[in-house]
Amino acid sequence: MLTVFSFCSYCVIRLPVCNRRKTAARGANPDPNSQPQLPRYRNGHPFSSVAVLISSLWRPNTLYPTPATDKRIPTHTYTHTHMQISIFLSLSLFSLVRSTIIHQESHVQLTPCPAHDGDTRRRISMSTSSDYGTGAPPASAVAAVADLCHIPVHHTQAPSKQADPPAPIKEEPAGPEEVVDSITPATEGELNYGSYLQLDRLLSSQTLQSRGPDGNPVHDEHLFIVIHQAYELWFKQILFELDSVLDVFKAGFVDEAKMRLLAARLQRINVIMNLLVDQISVLDTMTPRDFFSFRSFLGTASGFQSVQFRILENKIGVKKSLRIRYHSDDYKAALSGPDLKAVQDSEEQPSLFAMIESWLARTPGLKDGDFDFWTQFQANLHESWRAAWQRIEAEPNAHLQESMRAAQKETEAQFERIFDEDVHANELLKGNRRFSYPAFKALFFISFYRDFPRFHLAYDVLNQLEVLDKHLQKWRLNHVNLVQRMLGTKAGSGGSSGYHYLRSTLSDRYKVFLDLYNLSTYLVDDDCIPALPPHVKKLLNVPPES
Numbered sequence: 001m002l003t004v005f006s007f008c009s010y011c012v013i014r015l016p017v018c019n020r021r022k023t024a025a026r027g028a029n030p031d032p033n034s035q036p037q038l039p040r041y042r043n044g045h046p047f048s049s050v051a052v053l054i055s056s057l058w059r060p061n062t063l064y065p066t067p068a069t070d071k072r073i074p075t076h077t078y079t080h081t082h083m084q085i086s087i088f089l090s091l092s093l094f095s096l097v098r099s100t101i102i103h104q105e106s107h108v109q110l111t112p113c114p115a116h117d118g119d120t121r122r123r124i125s126m127s128t129s130s131d132y133g134t135g136a137p138p139a140s141a142v143a144a145v146a147d148l149c150h151i152p153v154h155h156t157q158a159p160s161k162q163a164d165p166p167a168p169i170k171e172e173p174a175g176p177e178e179v180v181d182s183i184t185p186a187t188e189g190e191l192n193y194g195s196y197l198q199l200d201r202l203l204s205s206q207t208l209q210s211r212g213p214d215g216n217p218v219h220d221e222h223l224f225i226v227i228h229q230a231y232e233l234w235f236k237q238i239l240f241e242l243d244s245v246l247d248v249f250k251a252g253f254v255d256e257a258k259m260r261l262l263a264a265r266l267q268r269i270n271v272i273m274n275l276l277v278d279q280i281s282v283l284d285t286m287t288p289r290d291f292f293s294f295r296s297f298l299g300t301a302s303g304f305q306s307v308q309f310r311i312l313e314n315k316i317g318v319k320k321s322l323r324i325r326y327h328s329d330d331y332k333a334a335l336s337g338p339d340l341k342a343v344q345d346s347e348e349q350p351s352l353f354a355m356i357e358s359w360l361a362r363t364p365g366l367k368d369g370d371f372d373f374w375t376q377f378q379a380n381l382h383e384s385w386r387a388a389w390q391r392i393e394a395e396p397n398a399h400l401q402e403s404m405r406a407a408q409k410e411t412e413a414q415f416e417r418i419f420d421e422d423v424h425a426n427e428l429l430k431g432n433r434r435f436s437y438p439a440f441k442a443l444f445f446i447s448f449y450r451d452f453p454r455f456h457l458a459y460d461v462l463n464q465l466e467v468l469d470k471h472l473q474k475w476r477l478n479h480v481n482l483v484q485r486m487l488g489t490k491a492g493s494g495g496s497s498g499y500h501y502l503r504s505t506l507s508d509r510y511k512v513f514l515d516l517y518n519l520s521t522y523l524v525d526d527d528c529i530p531a532l533p534p535h536v537k538k539l540l541n542v543p544p545e546s
């Protein structure tokens with residue numbers, strides 16, 4: 001019975017570990033275009049489930065974000081919790097059984113780790129021995145348990161079976177290499193830093209095309225190649241992160257337990273984008289004359305042809321119809337074959353913008369029972385305007401009174417435009433607004449009540465989206481400035497990316513989350529923000545006493 005149970009528990013732990021190893025092995029895949037295939041877990045990594053369960057002991061909201069009143073949130077949150085509890089119990093029993101074996105055979109010590117807070121994190125010192133046979137690899141099992149508890153693993157010399165029990169191992173501060181050791185078992189010894197990263201291929205991909213007067217390649221071409229390769233590598237990573245973000249929305253329902261991950265992935269994309277924006281300063285060390293000395297060797301190559309950047313724009317949601325044509329050509333005119341196909345495909349798939357738009361339209365509390373946020377917001381504004389007119393009429397200075405009247409009328413006209421759905425439809429057509437009317441209203445709702453628990457992460461996500469647009473604009477601006485500095489107003493190589501064309505891409509037409517930017521037009525005093533009735537507060541996870 002115990003053996004069967006141990007085996008089952010072992011499988012639960014072992015499978016993801018195996019997958020991870022296979023993934024590492026796939027790192028040596030000779031196909032340069034293949035995306036890294038990371039293991040996917042339908043409900044998250046089993047270990048992270050346990051970690052979530054443990055963390056939920058002091059952060060119950062992470063497990064129970066579902067107010068009973070919101071019927072749209074499936075009860076699988078609870079099922080998931082049950083699963084976590086089951087896995088947790090299985091793992092606990094498993095670790096008990098394993099640690100008995102390990103204690104007997106591998107001399108495992110759990111000692112407080114001085115590098116971390118002693119009570120929650122432990123450091124495992126273990127021996128790697130071949131005595132366990134091929135079927136039961138204790139190193140990975142212990143590594144798995146260590147992984148589960150975020151414990152650094154320390155490998156020490158294997159004790160011989162006959163030898164006396166070894167003396168306790170001396171405490172040392174844990175270093176990053178020890179942690180890496182735990183997931184790089186001896187069987188993968190043929191992989192080293194260079195082969196794992198395929199540096200032979202990567203570092204032999206800088207083929208300078210130019211020849212200077214001395215017959216040697218022009219010095220600065222090396223920098224030119226490396227910097228663009230670095231851009232493309234980071235674009236690849238951004239697309240990888242973005243795809244994982246899009247995956248969260250694909251079900252047509254966003255599991256709120258994934259909101260933190262969403263915000264974190266978007267933030268990561270933004271940090272990378274920031275790096276890309278800053279990277280231009282390296283290229284700026286090249287003067288236009290330096291560039292001129294190798295430019296004629298670039299053939300028709302042009303930044304205009306960056307397929308990954310186009311895919312990125314499309315996946316985020318740059319609208320096909322709002323793109324500016326270059327010499328009356330489609331932006332895809334410079335592409336062909338698989339590149340063209342990949343960009344076309346990215347135009348057809350639902351973008352991040354589209355996913356966010358429908359998610360916003362499902363915002364809880366926007367209209368609930370007899371509470372309609374939008375109507376109440378309009379009523380509060382009207383109330384505040386009545387008070388404003390009383391102040392204006394009481395103003396003794398006629399000149400000042402006149403300008404106050406004009407300002408008040410302008411404010412009212414501007415606000416009335418957001419309450420008119422026909423105006424909204426018209427603004428959508430003109431490209432001055434982007435989100436559907438329900439999503440547009442949700443932007444106000446979330447930003448007004450961003451401090452209510454259920455909206456913390458939703459607001460974070462919106463913030464990251466705004467920053468993402470900002471980075472893309474900065475990246476384009478850098479590109480425009482670079483092109484102008486290097487080429488003046490001439491056409492770029494390949495006759496494509498002229499300065500004037502690039503400058504036009506700085507227009508608001510390329511801002512995907514334009515409505516987020518324009519939201520500050522409608523900032524209001526706190527007393528205009530509707531007070532939420534108790535049932536809506538409850539829906540937004542506000543504790544009853546506040």
Ligand SMILES: N[C@@H](CC(=O)c1ccccc1NC=O)C(=O)O
Binds near residue numbers: 253255360362455458
């Ligand atoms: N998860 C719900 C939507 C949702 O709850 C929601 C939508 C917009 C803003 C905040 C939301 N809830 C908390 O993040 C859904 O995907 O239908």
